[in-house]
Amino acid sequence: MLTPYDFQENLQQRAQYIRNRLRAGSPVIGISYDNGVLLLALKRRGRKVYEIYDRLMFSAIGNQADVENLRLAAIDFAHQEGFVRSPDDVTIQRVVGFALSPALKKAFGDPLTTPFVARALFAELHNQPERDLFYTLNYDGEFMPYERFAVIGGTQTAEEQAARYLEANLSSVPTFETSVAWALTAWGIAYEAAQQEDIDAVSEEAGRTRLREMLNEAQVELGVLERQTLRENRFRLIPQEQLEPFLRRV
Amino acid sequence: MWTQSGDFYELLQRYQAQTGVRVPLLTPVDAPIDAPSAALEVHGTTVIALKFKGGVLNVGDRRATAANAVMYDRADKIIPLDDYTLVAIAGAYGRAMEVVRYLRHSFKYYARSQLQPMSLDGKLQEVSRALSANLPNALGGIGLFLPILSVYDPDQGRGRIFFYDVSGARFETPEYGAAGSGSERIRGVFDYITKTKGAFSERPLEEVLREAILLLDIAADLDAATGGVDKVLPTARYVTHEGVFEVPESDIRAIVQSIRTGGNA
Numbered sequence: 001m002l003t004p005y006d007f008q009e010n011l012q013q014r015a016q017y018i019r020n021r022l023r024a025g026s027p028v029i030g031i032s033y034d035n036g037v038l039l040l041a042l043k044r045r046g047r048k049v050y051e052i053y054d055r056l057m058f059s060a061i062g063n064q065a066d067v068e069n070l071r072l073a074a075i076d077f078a079h080q081e082g083f084v085r086s087p088d089d090v091t092i093q094r095v096v097g098f099a100l101s102p103a104l105k106k107a108f109g110d111p112l113t114t115p116f117v118a119r120a121l122f123a124e125l126h127n128q129p130e131r132d133l134f135y136t137l138n139y140d141g142e143f144m145p146y147e148r149f150a151v152i153g154g155t156q157t158a159e160e161q162a163a164r165y166l167e168a169n170l171s172s173v174p175t176f177e178t179s180v181a182w183a184l185t186a187w188g189i190a191y192e193a194a195q196q197e198d199i200d201a202v203s204e205e206a207g208r209t210r211l212r213e214m215l216n217e218a219q220v221e222l223g224v225l226e227r228q229t230l231r232e233n234r235f236r237l238i239p240q241e242q243l244e245p246f247l248r249r250v
Numbered sequence: 251m252w253t254q255s256g257d258f259y260e261l262l263q264r265y266q267a268q269t270g271v272r273v274p275l276l277t278p279v280d281a282p283i284d285a286p287s288a289a290l291e292v293h294g295t296t297v298i299a300l301k302f303k304g305g306v307l308n309v310g311d312r313r314a315t316a317a318n319a320v321m322y323d324r325a326d327k328i329i330p331l332d333d334y335t336l337v338a339i340a341g342a343y344g345r346a347m348e349v350v351r352y353l354r355h356s357f358k359y360y361a362r363s364q365l366q367p368m369s370l371d372g373k374l375q376e377v378s379r380a381l382s383a384n385l386p387n388a389l390g391g392i393g394l395f396l397p398i399l400s401v402y403d404p405d406q407g408r409g410r411i412f413f414y415d416v417s418g419a420r421f422e423t424p425e426y427g428a429a430g431s432g433s434e435r436i437r438g439v440f441d442y443i444t445k446t447k448g449a450f451s452e453r454p455l456e457e458v459l460r461e462a463i464l465l466l467d468i469a470a471d472l473d474a475a476t477g478g479v480d481k482v483l484p485t486a487r488y489v490t491h492e493g494v495f496e497v498p499e500s501d502i503r504a505i506v507q508s509i510r511t512g513g514n515a
Contacts, residue, residue: 051362072254079359080265232333
């Protein structure tokens with residue numbers, strides 16, 4: 001029979017299991033810049049950054065099938081709402097807060113189902129950069145809004161260290177070029193911090209070294225939503241040749 | 251196990267079944283067969299699609315009518331469905347806009363969920379499906395409209411034009427397409443132009459744009475329901491290998507002025 005103690009222990013074990021699996025995840029950095037929003041990640045295979053709707057994109061770390069389920073649930077909700085109501089009513093807080101979060105919470109709390117092994121980052125584009133929004137969504141359904149930039153990584157410390165670095169360096173509305181440069185270093189810091197449990201602060205240099213090392217085995221994936229564009233779709237993945245100049249400077 | 255096929259129609263059906271919210275597009279309107287639809291319904295009139303060297307140009311007047319009343323003189327009947335597809339609409343405005351909204355979502359839903367764009371044939375088929383779903387309405391006298399689809403085909407490296415009948419049958423046309431009340435009156439002119447000045451698909455955009463506006467002007471002269479080019483400027487959009495673009499108003503105004511002040515008016 002389950003007692004209150006068992007219930008708590010069960011949740012802790014589930015959380016521990018998920019955190020252990022997320023630790024190895026490749027971080028994702030989101031930054032809002034003058035002409036858009038970007039999500040930057042490193043991938044070994046497959047895709048990392050995905051378009052959800054006209055002004056929404058997404059990336060996540062965790063189990064591939066769980067990430068895929070989240071992605072499709074978000075796309076389904078966004079498109080049926082966008083058609084039945086209006087594309088203007090498809091907002092990050094409705095998608096994350098109402099469509100996804102309760103389902104994650106339910107799966108996490110139910111001892112008879114497998115919980116989602118995933119932590120996701122959503123980005124929403126607005127007409128003014130000051131209004132761009134990021135939401136992180138956790139495996140237990142917890143979500144959190146951010147402005148200007150946001151980070152998801154293997155551990156909480158990893159996220160905090162990368163965020164501190166961005167806070168210290170990022171100007172209020174950066175350009176695309178500076179955003180990509182800072183995002184790359186922030187990625188290195190977050191990844192390094194997730195690997196080294198007992199370290200207080202990862203230096204910028206240590207972050208860059210780790211990034212250089214990882215670039216030998218993985219590729220940068222950079223997805224953007226463009227504020228001003230003639231194209232029908234605002235989302236695009238930046239092609240590798242356009243990333244080369246940034247990678248040479250790492 | 252249920253698998254995601256990227257089919258937007260199926261998504262809407264599931265939504266309707268789960269929520270009980272009625273999606274208008276999925277359920278035909280119960281119209282009496284002898285409804286005085288022409289008096290109730292707003293209709294868009296004349297749209298023209300012409301090929302040019304490198305793509306396809308669409309031009310449409312701005313008038314929407316209900317019977318012999320002019321309901322609206324700023325209707326936009328040339329609408330991008332995605333980066334390489336334009337649709338030009340003639341006929342029942344309300345139903346057409348609903349289907350356009352459906353198609354835009356359908357193409358994007360497929361591309362976003364399946365991580366690959368819908369094929370050209372898939373898109374053309376999707377238009378057929380939307381039209382055949384609309385057939386009961388059209389037969390009932392409400393919601394009859396005809397789309398012309400202009401695409402850039404990256405495999406063949408050229409623009410292509412497709413038109414449809416009410417039941418969803420699809421036809422490809424080699425040089426030009428037109429729909430709406432005004433288009434009937436000027437049908438022969440297209441042939442005259444290709445026979446005297448050569449194929450539209452071999453001529454530059456500027457020349458073809460001028461022909462299109464002139465054709466629209468003639469249609470307005472011969473058809474009371476066509477808005478013409480003077481009071482409100484027509485819309486013009488074109489599709490090339492680089493995507494869908496709008497012709498700036500100033501360019502259209504310059505052509506209209508030159509037609510009025512001399513040249514070949």
